[in-house]
Amino acid sequence: MAKEFIVISRQDAVARTGAPYVNLKCANLEGVENICVWDTPKTGGPKVGQLVTFISIRDNQGKKSAGQLDTIVGKFPTEDHPLYKLIPRPIKRKQWDDTFEKLLSYCTDEKLADIIRKQAAQLFEPYSKYPAATNVHHAFPGGLLNHTWQMLHMLEGLYPCYPYPKDIKVERVILAILFHDWGKLCEYNTEGENQENRFLLGHIYMSANYLNGILREEGIEKREINFIVHCVLAHHGELEYGSPVLPCIPEASLVNYLDNISAKADVYQTTGNMEKSFALGTNVIK
Numbered sequence: 001m002a003k004e005f006i007v008i009s010r011q012d013a014v015a016r017t018g019a020p021y022v023n024l025k026c027a028n029l030e031g032v033e034n035i036c037v038w039d040t041p042k043t044g045g046p047k048v049g050q051l052v053t054f055i056s057i058r059d060n061q062g063k064k065s066a067g068q069l070d071t072i073v074g075k076f077p078t079e080d081h082p083l084y085k086l087i088p089r090p091i092k093r094k095q096w097d098d099t100f101e102k103l104l105s106y107c108t109d110e111k112l113a114d115i116i117r118k119q120a121a122q123l124f125e126p127y128s129k130y131p132a133a134t135n136v137h138h139a140f141p142g143g144l145l146n147h148t149w150q151m152l153h154m155l156e157g158l159y160p161c162y163p164y165p166k167d168i169k170v171e172r173v174i175l176a177i178l179f180h181d182w183g184k185l186c187e188y189n190t191e192g193e194n195q196e197n198r199f200l201l202g203h204i205y206m207s208a209n210y211l212n213g214i215l216r217e218e219g220i221e222k223r224e225i226n227f228i229v230h231c232v233l234a235h236h237g238e239l240e241y242g243s244p245v246l247p248c249i250p251e252a253s254l255v256n257y258l259d260n261i262s263a264k265a266d267v268y269q270t271t272g273n274m275e276k277s278f279a280l281g282t283n284v285i286k
Contacts, residue, residue: 002053002054002055002056002072003028003053003054003057004028004051004052004053004074004083005026005027005028005033005035005051005052005053005054005083006026006027006028006049006050006051006052006077006083006084006086006087007024007025007026007046007047007048007049007050007051007052007087008025008026008027008032008048008086008087008139008140008270009024009025009048009134009135009139009140009192009270010022010023010024010025010045010046010047010048010134010135010192011023011134011135012042012193019038019039020039020040020041020042021036021037021038021039021040022036022037022040022045023035023036023135024036024037024045024046024052025135025270026052027083027086027087028083028086029082029083029086031272031273032270032271032272032273032275033057033064033272034064034272034275035054035057035064035065035066036063036064036065036066037065037066037067037068037071038065038066038067038068039067039068040068040071042193044068045068045071045073046071046073046074047191048087048131048139048140048141048191048192049076049087049140049141050073050074050075050076051073051074051075051076051077051081051083052071052072052073052074053071053072053074054066054070054071054072055069055070055071055072056070057070087140088138088140088142088143088146088266088269089142090128090141090142090145090146091142091145091146091149093124095149095153096120096124096145096149097120099149099152099153099156100116100117100120100152102156103116103152103155103156103159103170103174104116104117106159106160106170107170107171107174108171109169109171111218111219111220112171112172112175112220113171115175115214115215115218115220116171116174116175116178119175119178119179119214120178123148123178123182124145126185127142127144127145127148127185128142128145129141129142129190130142130143130144130145130184130185130188130190131143131144131184131188131190131192132144132146132147132181132184133184133192134188134192134194136263136267136279137262137263137264137266137267137270137279138262138263138266139192139270140192141190141191141192144181144184144185147181147262147263147266148177148178148180148181150261150262150265151177151180151255151258151259151261151262152174152177152178154258154261154262155170155173155174155177155254155258158254158258159173162254164250167250168250168251168254169227169251172227172228172231172251173231173251173254173255175211175215175228175231176211176228176231176232176235176251176252176255177255177258177259179207179210179211179232180207180231180232180235180255180259181203181207182203182206182207182210182211183197183201183202183203183204183205183206183207183210184203186198186201186203186206187202187203187206202242204232204233204235204236204242204243204244205244207232208229208232208233211228211229211232212225212229215228215229227249227251230245230247230248230249230252231247231249231251231252231255232255233245234246234247234248234252234255234256235252235255235256235259236256236259237253237256237259237260263279264279264280267279267280268280268284271284272284272286273285273286
């Protein structure tokens with residue numbers, strides 16, 4: 001029996017034989033399925049957000065797969081389609097602006113506040129087109145915007161009740177969150193395909209380097225730049241997770257915690273019932 005899904009995430013791979021295939025995470029009103037589609041080149045097959053119908057799905061001890069001949073690629077659904085809401089969509093501009101209005105009310109460093117205001121306006125559009133990852137979290141067009149906004153939105157509520165607010169310079173946290181994943185614009189294209197700079201440079205370096213350049217051009221004092229850039233460099237929290245340095249100021253730890261909350265909440269959201277999540281290190285129960 002044919003089944004229609006919407007593609008939540010896609011990961012391209014090549015078998016030992018050299019044959020290309022894609023691992024798709026697909027959803028419909030019945031739940032989420034991980035399906036491997038064989039003999040699918042990078043330029044072919046369904047993309048994230050696109051509908052796909054499987055005429056038949058083979059199940060080998062829980063590992064599901066289909067061939068190209070069993071796969072019918074559909075359209076990108078409109079809002080009236082029953083599967084449209086199963087994939088997250090970029091947040092609206094008003095949500096973004098409202099969050100920054102609140103966060104800027106906490107700021108006392110006017111020079112840094114002006115930079116935040118300017119960069120927030122410029123980054124909304126590109127962030128609304130790019131994913132935050134290929135398959136781990138926020139792996140959909142606009143996922144980069146939603147992930148960044150979620151961190152900032154949580155900061156709205158967390159900063160006023162932080163145990164030692166005088167230890168935190170909130171402008172550092174806002175700027176670090178705004179730019180912590182900026183390098184994803186260079187790691188991927190809008191469809192989530194890897195670009196060479198993902199492997200040559202990595203998003204952490206590219207994000208820190210870009211932000212460093214902006215702050216220098218704006219005439220920010222060198223030591224203050226170091227504190228802000230440190231928050232970007234340390235946002236993965238641990239060396240084994242790719243962080244070039246460990247958080248050593250409270251602002252950096254706060255960025256790391258917010259990044260983890262947003263990312264792991266999205267993994268819980270997009271992982272199917274009883275499915276093992278390697279990012280969480282456990283099976284998810286719904």
